[in-house]
Amino acid sequence: MNIAWVLMKKELLESARNFKWVWMPIVFILFGLTEPLTAYYLPDILNSLGDLPEGAVIDIPPPSSEEVLMSTISQFNMLGVLVIVLGFMGIISGERKSGTASMVxxxxxSYNAYIYSKWAASLLLIWTSYILGMLSSWYYINLLFENIAPPAFFQSLAIYGMWLTFIMTLLLFFSSLVKASGIAAFSTITVSVVLSFISGALPDRLKWSPSQLSSYITEVLSGQGWSSNLTFTMVLTIMICLFMLVITPYLFKKKELT
Incomplete structure (x- = not known):
């Protein structure tokens, strides 16, 4: 445990030296600010563009607070996931290729301490950035639109945060299997996209798929509450993450020894 803690502090220090603790929170905060500000000022933006017929009136009904928050989460789902994958795609594969892993x-x-310290340090940075982004979005939504109740907001934050945890665990898994960081990133994005596509095509049969987590946020924000299907989905996602964390050190050790 002491060794894992030392390695984790080493990972956090390295992230600070690479300015990840600066640019990643800023990126997520910008993502969180973009949607509420764009939704509120969209009519003014369109009017300022000009080139409209004389007498034309732009009448865009304001979106609800829930719709704006879902747009923010969609922004995280597209660009946020991409930022995470690109930022951590070499978390293990890069060190294997450079020989740093063999030295450590x-x-x-132990292999367990090496893997789990990287996972914990990366998740700490991801969750910090994600929470700051969501809080910035929530602040401006409450300022410019109707208020979103704290219970609904924090439940939504926890639900989508579990999806980001799944993405990071999946990336760690692939990064431990290959030496090319690009392959790890491509594999993670491909699996997440395919999983989302299949779950969207078969929502009833795959209602407990991790990629369905964001769809349950709409139910929470609309006041339907926390359903049993959401509970099963969260539990299944946690179990999949734990399974990947258990087998990753073993597979990584096997790769290193061969």
């Missing part, structure tokens, strides 16, 4: 993985450093 000597006694008394």
């Amino acid at each position: 993985l000597v006694k008394p450093v």
Whole structure:
């Protein structure tokens, strides 16, 4: 445990030196600010563009607070996931290719400590950035639109945060199997896109798929509450993440030894 903690602090320090603790929270905050500000000022933006017929009136009904928050989450789902994958795609594969992993993985450093310290440090940065982005969006939604109740907001934050945790765990898994960071990133994005596509095509049969998490946020924000299907989906996602975390050190060790 002490070794894992030392390695985790090393990962956090390295992220700070690479300015990840600066640019990643800023990126998520900008994502969080974009949707409420754009939705509120969209009519003014269109009017300022000009080139409209004389007498034309732009009448765009204002979106609801829930719709704006869902748009923010969609922004995270597209660009936020891409930022995470690109930011951490070499978390293990990069060190394997450079030989750093072989230098670190000597006694008394275990493969478990090496893998789990990287996972914990990366998730700490991701969740910090994600929470700051969501809080900035929530603040401006409450300022410019109707208020979103804190219970609904924090439940939504936890639900989508579990999807980001799944993405990071999946990326760690693929990064431990290959030496090319690009392959790890491509595999993670491909699996998430395919999983989302299949779940969207078969929503009833795959209602407990991790990619269905964002769809349950709409139910929470609309006041339908936390359903049993959402509970099962969260539990299944946690179990999949734990399974990947259990097998990742074993597969990584096998790759290193061969």
